[in-house]
Amino acid sequence: MRVTERGLLQLAARGSESARTRLARAAQAASSGVRVDRPSVDVAAWATSRRAAADKITSDARGKAIGSARDRLDAMERSVSDVQDMLGRTRELGIQLTTGTMSAREREYGAAELRSLRAAALAALNARDVDGAYLFAGAANGAPPFDANGAYQGSADTRRVELGPGLLGATEVTGDQLDAPQGGLFTTIDAMIAGLEANDPTAVRDQLDTVSALIDRAGLARGAIGERARALGEADDARRELTEALVKRRDESIGADIVGAATDLVDAKSTLETAQTVAQQLVSLLRQG
Amino acid sequence: MGATGLNNLLEVGLSGLRAARAGIGTAGRNVANANTPGYVRQSVDLRSISGDPTNGGVRVAGIIRADDAILAARERTADGLRGQAQTMQASLQSLEAGLTGGQTSIVEAIAELFGGITELSARPTDPTLRTQVVDRAGGLAARFAQASAEASRARRDANEQVGSLVDEVSRLAAAIAEQNRVVHGAGQADPAIVDERAVAARRLAELTGGQAIVDDQNQLRFTLPTGQALVDGRVAARFFTQPGATGDPEVWVQTGASQLPVTGPNAGGQLGGQLGGLVGFRDGPLADTRAGLDQLAFDLATAMNGVHQGFAGADGNAGRDFFTQPAVVEGAAAALSVNAELVGNPALIGARTQGNAEGDNAGLIALTNLRDARLAAGGTRTFVDQGIDLLGNVGAANARASAELDLRRAATDALAEQRDGVSGVSTEDEMIKLGELQRAHQMSTRFLSVVDELYQDLLNRL
Numbered sequence: 001m002r003v004t005e006r007g008l009l010q011l012a013a014r015g016s017e018s019a020r021t022r023l024a025r026a027a028q029a030a031s032s033g034v035r036v037d038r039p040s041v042d043v044a045a046w047a048t049s050r051r052a053a054a055d056k057i058t059s060d061a062r063g064k065a066i067g068s069a070r071d072r073l074d075a076m077e078r079s080v081s082d083v084q085d086m087l088g089r090t091r092e093l094g095i096q097l098t099t100g101t102m103s104a105r106e107r108e109y110g111a112a113e114l115r116s117l118r119a120a121a122l123a124a125l126n127a128r129d130v131d132g133a134y135l136f137a138g139a140a141n142g143a144p145p146f147d148a149n150g151a152y153q154g155s156a157d158t159r160r161v162e163l164g165p166g167l168l169g170a171t172e173v174t175g176d177q178l179d180a181p182q183g184g185l186f187t188t189i190d191a192m193i194a195g196l197e198a199n200d201p202t203a204v205r206d207q208l209d210t211v212s213a214l215i216d217r218a219g220l221a222r223g224a225i226g227e228r229a230r231a232l233g234e235a236d237d238a239r240r241e242l243t244e245a246l247v248k249r250r251d252e253s254i255g256a257d258i259v260g261a262a263t264d265l266v267d268a269k270s271t272l273e274t275a276q277t278v279a280q281q282l283v284s285l286l287r288q289g
Numbered sequence: 290m291g292a293t294g295l296n297n298l299l300e301v302g303l304s305g306l307r308a309a310r311a312g313i314g315t316a317g318r319n320v321a322n323a324n325t326p327g328y329v330r331q332s333v334d335l336r337s338i339s340g341d342p343t344n345g346g347v348r349v350a351g352i353i354r355a356d357d358a359i360l361a362a363r364e365r366t367a368d369g370l371r372g373q374a375q376t377m378q379a380s381l382q383s384l385e386a387g388l389t390g391g392q393t394s395i396v397e398a399i400a401e402l403f404g405g406i407t408e409l410s411a412r413p414t415d416p417t418l419r420t421q422v423v424d425r426a427g428g429l430a431a432r433f434a435q436a437s438a439e440a441s442r443a444r445r446d447a448n449e450q451v452g453s454l455v456d457e458v459s460r461l462a463a464a465i466a467e468q469n470r471v472v473h474g475a476g477q478a479d480p481a482i483v484d485e486r487a488v489a490a491r492r493l494a495e496l497t498g499g500q501a502i503v504d505d506q507n508q509l510r511f512t513l514p515t516g517q518a519l520v521d522g523r524v525a526a527r528f529f530t531q532p533g534a535t536g537d538p539e540v541w542v543q544t545g546a547s548q549l550p551v552t553g554p555n556a557g558g559q560l561g562g563q564l565g566g567l568v569g570f571r572d573g574p575l576a577d578t579r580a581g582l583d584q585l586a587f588d589l590a591t592a593m594n595g596v597h598q599g600f601a602g603a604d605g606n607a608g609r610d611f612f613t614q615p616a617v618v619e620g621a622a623a624a625l626s627v628n629a630e631l632v633g634n635p636a637l638i639g640a641r642t643q644g645n646a647e648g649d650n651a652g653l654i655a656l657t658n659l660r661d662a663r664l665a666a667g668g669t670r671t672f673v674d675q676g677i678d679l680l681g682n683v684g685a686a687n688a689r690a691s692a693e694l695d696l697r698r699a700a701t702d703a704l705a706e707q708r709d710g711v712s713g714v715s716t717e718d719e720m721i722k723l724g725e726l727q728r729a730h731q732m733s734t735r736f737l738s739v740v741d742e743l744y745q746d747l748l749n750r751l
Contacts, residue, residue, distance in 0.1 A: 001706075001707070001710045002710040002711070002713075002715065003709075003710060003715075004323075004709050004710070004713035004714060004715040005323070005715060005716055005717075006323060006324060006709060006713055006714070007706060007709040007710065007713055010705070010709075011706070014702065038385055038386070038389050038390075038684060039385065039389060039680060039681050039683065039684020039685065039687075039688075040381075040382070040385055040684040040685070040687035040688040040691065041684075041688075043681050043684050043685045043688065046681065046684060047677050047678075047681045050394075050396050050397075050677050050680075051673070051674070051677060053396075053397060053400075054396055054397065054399070054400035054673045054677075055400075057397065057400040057401055057404045058400055058403065058404055058407070058660065060404065061403075061404030061405070061407040061408050062407055064407075064408045064411070065407050065408055065410060065411035066411070068408075068411035068412050069411050131412050131414060131415045132414070133412070133414050133648055134648075137646075137648065138648075139641075139645060139646070139648055139649040139650070139651075140645060140646030140647070140648050140649065141414070141646075141647070141648030142414060142646050142647030142648050143646060143647075155645065155646060155648075155649070157645070157649065159410075159411075159413075159648070159649070159650050160650075160654065161407075161410055161411045161650075162407055162410065162654070162657055165661060166661065168654065171411070
């Protein structure tokens with residue numbers, strides 16, 4: 001085939017252009033560490049990376065929700081533990097103050113202490129979390145769960161949060177779970193206070209079994225809180241593993257193989273240098289002709 | 290030999306000089322135009338003048354263009370295919386960059402909105418998290434609006450380019466018709482005009498995907514892929530646009546009183562070339578993307594509103610939309626916006642079952658469930674997956690178009706090399722030819738000197 005000077009020069013120019021394009025791509029991948037920066041480079045890899053990125057956003061949000069729920073459970077555990085201790089002291093007082101050697105005055109002092117314990121228990125069970133939501137009101141945590149008389153005003157429904165895809169978990173216990181079948185927490189303490197003020201040890205003694213049952217109920221509530229916290233912890237561990245896998249999947253699908261990218265860059269540079277040398281030699285040769 | 294014979298010999302010598310000079314001039318023209326785009330190498334067509342030894346000589350029958358009609362036709366076809374791939378690929382590349390460039394696309398914005406609702410579900414009365422949800426919903430609406438604006442820009446750009454190229458087609462057709470007129474009147478067609486006409490025909494092919502044929506009267510006829518004649522001898526059709534049913538300009542061709550559509554549903558075929566690529570992009574991948582964006586925005590708003598209306602905000606009232614409900618699918622992406630009531634007071638987000646006290650998060654859990662529900666693409670995909678599919682389709686189309694363009698470029702490069710071999714100017718060849726012609730001129734001059742001496746001899750003897 002007949003080859004003209006113009007044809008030779010155009011061939012050399014196309015070679016240089018192609019080598020420059022390849023060098024630019026290799027440099028971009030090597031410097032940014034990203035192989036796929038848009039779908040047209042590799043649609044499947046890009047789609048995988050976007051799916052993984054979206055799932056990571058979801059996973060991070062779940063992590064925050066689980067974290068909030070665990071904080072509430074920690075606060076609940078502290079409150080219920082305090083209430084259990086108060087019930088223990090109530091039982092001690094009940095036993096002490098119903099012996100025959102106690103005077104009416106001593107029983108009055110005992111009643112005053114019980115009143116103080118009652119107020120502390122009410123405060124503990126009407127405590128709020130950092131957002132101002134009541135801890136033991138169930139789903140209706142905008143208002144105090146117990147009124148001044150100690151009657152439960154909260155909801156029987158509890159809040160749930162998302163632990164995983166399609167998986168919801170309970171995150172609280174309600175204040176009414178602390179009442180025993182034999183009697184409510186505050187009605188029992190009120191009855192003991194009344195008995196002590198009336199200097200009636202029999203009335204006080206009649207409440208001691210209920211107090212023991214209330215202590216057991218508090219223990220059960222703490223167990224339930226612990227169980228929920230454990231479930232949340234396991235869900236969060238699984239979530240963290242999933243998040244790590246998602247980040248890995250995202251990076252692997254669009255990331256550049258650094259060693260490969262560096263090799264590509266060296267190759268592309270060498271190809272460009274060769275193309276430029278050929279072009280220069282052609283120009284020189286044609287000039288001589 | 291008498292004077293008449295000597296005169297004839299003079300004529301023989303002069304014809305040689307004229308032929309050599311024509312050849313030298315042609316070689317010079319070739320060298321001067323070695324880099325002129327579209328220039329076809331020329332050579333002199335020399336014919337011997339027959340007669341007895343004292344008559345004859347050589348005559349210049351004309352100028353031969355070193356052209357290959359079949360190769361030229363293949364080039365025009367290749368130019369049309371390359372032009373179509375070029376505009377399609379460039380348009381798709383621009384659209385892809387607009388939709389997927391930047392940190393956050395629609396896909397991430399959808400995931401972030403549902404993520405915000407998940408966070409809020411654990412602390413439903415937290416005012417900061419409520420505001421975050423409304424802000425993220427606003428951010429999603431902004432992403433949809435931005436994507437819609439990108440698609441609108443692409444549509445505007447394509448239509449503007451169509452208008453501009455249609456004007457160019459009309460000008461080229463008129464120019465070819467005029468060149469046909471000039472060539473028709475002349476006995477020997479001026480090679481420069483024939484070259485110009487060939488360049489114009491190639492450009493027309495690049496723009497429309499049509500094909501040219503030169504008849505035995507040296508008249509070029511250019512036909513569109515849809516069958517209409519754009520140029521027929523000295524008559525040029527007019528290319529123009531008028532709005533189609535979608536409001537986009539459609540291309541029409543007018544010959545005399547007859548007007549026919551070249552693009553659109555009533556066209557009798559598909560236009561090729563750059564125009565075909567632009568119209569194909571506008572009515573194909575771009576239209577699909579615009580429709581897909583609108584449908585996704587509509588489906589998302591409808592689904593979220595359907596759930597949100599069933600739950601109450603802080604005021605205890607249910608029945609509110611989350612997004613302002615789009616009336617129709619078309620335009621839903623550009624129009625998507627968060628309910629102004631929620632923007633003004635994020636506490637009105639329908640978090641709880643109506644009748645329940647504050648702190649209930651049933652509404653938020655119900656909204657979160659929409660994230661994994663297959664409510665997009667006719668109930669076959671989640672919203673995130675549909676967003677990925679929508680954007681991925683643009684990328685896939687760009688990848689296909691890029692591969693097609695590379696193929697077409699390789700084909701036109703290969704044909705250009707072949708054409709250069711047939712029609713291109715090699716200065717070395719021309720220098721060699723020049724040397725030969727110079728020698729021929731010298732020999733003719735020497736011949737004339739000999740004839741002149743013979744004349745002198747004759748005169749001296751008379």
